[in-house]
Amino acid sequence: xxxxxxxxxxxxxxxxxxxxxxxxxxxxxxxxxxxxxxxxxxxxxxxxxxxxxxxxxxxxxxxxxxxxxxxxxxxxxxxxxxxxxxxxxxxxxxxxxxxxxxxxxxxxxxxxxxxxxxxxxxxxxxxxxxxxxxxxxxxxxxxxxxxxxxxxxxxxxxxxxxxxxxxxxxxxxxxxxxxxxxxxxxxxxxxxxxxxxxxxxxxxxxxxxxxxxxxxxxxxxxxxxxxxxxxxxxxxxxxxxxxxxxxxxxxxxxxxxxxxxxxxxxxxxxxxxxxxxxxxxxxxxxxxxxxxxxxxxxxxxxxxxxxxxxxxxxxxxxxxxxxxxxxxxxxxxxxxxxxxxxxx
Amino acid sequence: xxxxxxxxxxxxxxxxxxxxxxxxxxxxxxxxxxxxxxxxxxxxxxxxxxxxxxxxxxxxxxxxxxxxxxxxxxxxxxxxxxxxxxxxxxxxxxxxxxxxxxxxxxxxxxxxxxxxxxxxxxxxxxxxxxxxxxxxxxxxxxxxxxxxxxxxxxxxxxxxxxxxxxxxxxxxxxxxxxxxxxxxxxxxxxxxxxxxxxxxxxxxxxxxxxxxxxxxxxxxxxxx
Numbered sequence: 345x346x347x348x349x350x351x352x353x354x355x356x357x358x359x360x361x362x363x364x365x366x367x368x369x370x371x372x373x374x375x376x377x378x379x380x381x382x383x384x385x386x387x388x389x390x391x392x393x394x395x396x397x398x399x400x401x402x403x404x405x406x407x408x409x410x411x412x413x414x415x416x417x418x419x420x421x422x423x424x425x426x427x428x429x430x431x432x433x434x435x436x437x438x439x440x441x442x443x444x445x446x447x448x449x450x451x452x453x454x455x456x457x458x459x460x461x462x463x464x465x466x467x468x469x470x471x472x473x474x475x476x477x478x479x480x481x482x483x484x485x486x487x488x489x490x491x492x493x494x495x496x497x498x499x500x501x502x503x504x505x506x507x508x509x510x511x512x513x514x515x516x517x518x519x520x521x522x523x524x525x526x527x528x529x530x531x532x533x534x535x536x537x538x539x540x541x542x543x544x545x546x547x548x549x550x551x552x553x554x555x556x557x558x559x560x561x562x563x564x565x566x567x568x569x570x571x572x573x574x575x576x577x578x579x580x581x582x583x584x585x586x587x588x589x590x591x592x593x594x595x596x597x598x599x600x601x602x603x604x605x606x607x608x609x610x611x612x613x614x615x616x617x618x619x620x621x622x623x624x625x626x627x628x629x630x631x632x633x634x635x636x637x638x639x640x641x642x643x644x645x646x647x648x649x650x651x652x653x654x655x656x657x658x659x660x661x662x663x664x665x666x667x668x669x670x671x672x673x674x675x676x677x678x679x680x681x682x683x684x685x686x687x688x
Numbered sequence: 689x690x691x692x693x694x695x696x697x698x699x700x701x702x703x704x705x706x707x708x709x710x711x712x713x714x715x716x717x718x719x720x721x722x723x724x725x726x727x728x729x730x731x732x733x734x735x736x737x738x739x740x741x742x743x744x745x746x747x748x749x750x751x752x753x754x755x756x757x758x759x760x761x762x763x764x765x766x767x768x769x770x771x772x773x774x775x776x777x778x779x780x781x782x783x784x785x786x787x788x789x790x791x792x793x794x795x796x797x798x799x800x801x802x803x804x805x806x807x808x809x810x811x812x813x814x815x816x817x818x819x820x821x822x823x824x825x826x827x828x829x830x831x832x833x834x835x836x837x838x839x840x841x842x843x844x845x846x847x848x849x850x851x852x853x854x855x856x857x858x859x860x861x862x863x864x865x866x867x868x869x870x871x872x873x874x875x876x877x878x879x880x881x882x883x884x885x886x887x888x889x890x891x892x893x894x895x896x897x898x899x900x901x902x903x904x905x906x907x908x909x910x911x912x
Contacts, residue, residue: 603772
């Protein structure tokens, strides 16, 4: 007999309240982690969206890419030896629109590579977020350090760096603006071990992200928020399931007295825990993804399927632990004690 | 025919440094189709004896023989299996499962006793027993909507649905008024005879003794 289902059917209100709490807690966790991931993505989508590989900067730069400058001879040699490799630079700056309104951008320039936008002299490719500021394809933008003008040729999706939209420009234009003689960084995609290059230090994608001081500090805070929330939500889950089952110790004692196996009682608890948690998680994932669609355009929000799956599995495991812990109490309950406690 | 024997059973409880002797060497035999009533003052040890006999707690010494096996030497799982398939219980309170209908309470007991009946046969058996205890009209009711007497009738039906060899009843009429008590006792006596069950009942109500085939009086942990 499916006692777990029969109890839920009879005590709908109790289980709906419990399910609602689990739903609200998991929904809160999904939304906050979506916002935190969104912020993190907003800070470094340009780097995060690159394939796995190895970044290189000058050894003398002391892990600060702004201070790095790749020797042009080394750069040429690396590009020759690694066909997929690219050299690139990132610098924060401004562009002025036709109404002389300044827009903060992260200028990016690179050698010819499918990883970066190919931009001709006097052209600029912008992140789509600038479209909302009224900039259109064909508009002319200027920069105070640049003698010429930039013509907007294209918008790209989700290319952000340091919370600013990326602006891809031609290498010659970049060198003029920043009086640069070379590029700051090199990237070789898809190799397990980083090829050793004299005078250059290699970084994995994550290591490189952590050399960006603003990203590292912000990401640490965001990760702490998420993990605290997960820990507290997890504890709440475990406590709710523990309390729900401990309240029924008298009933379990009677069932044991008439001969119900302890294993049957465990299965009943687990079935209820999985049913409530999975229903609550499905609802909160659906609502979080819905929120993703209706969230204001400027609000950074990123909730990946992998992230939601990971959190969902974590909540299921924690709920299972809570239910099992209460089951251990129930295992100890003496049928006689339950009988002597009177009617339920 | 003797189906159940209790030999030299003692039981003591120790709290801190104080040891209380509750049963002082009990010998008792129960026969098929007979209702035996255990009576005695509060603290005489009658309920303790019943729970030891029912395998709900263990004796300190002595043997409980059921169908030729010594229950005191069995594991918890072996005792559980006997409780589930060979014993029936009626407690002072009905102790029904609050989220199961009257019909489901009995279906659960058939599941627990690992009945080989098909679902349809189980339903038919449930209907038959509910008719026997005159509760068929309330088969879809939940315990909360039943009166005290009705709950106890369902508890009795649950205790006998799996055709137990022994029915243990601990003050089955304690929570009922006198009319309902008489009804319940008539039911227990009739079922004992009809189904040829061995029944051991604890009661403090002298009026109920008239339903018993044997009366055993206990005092200070001994049969007197």
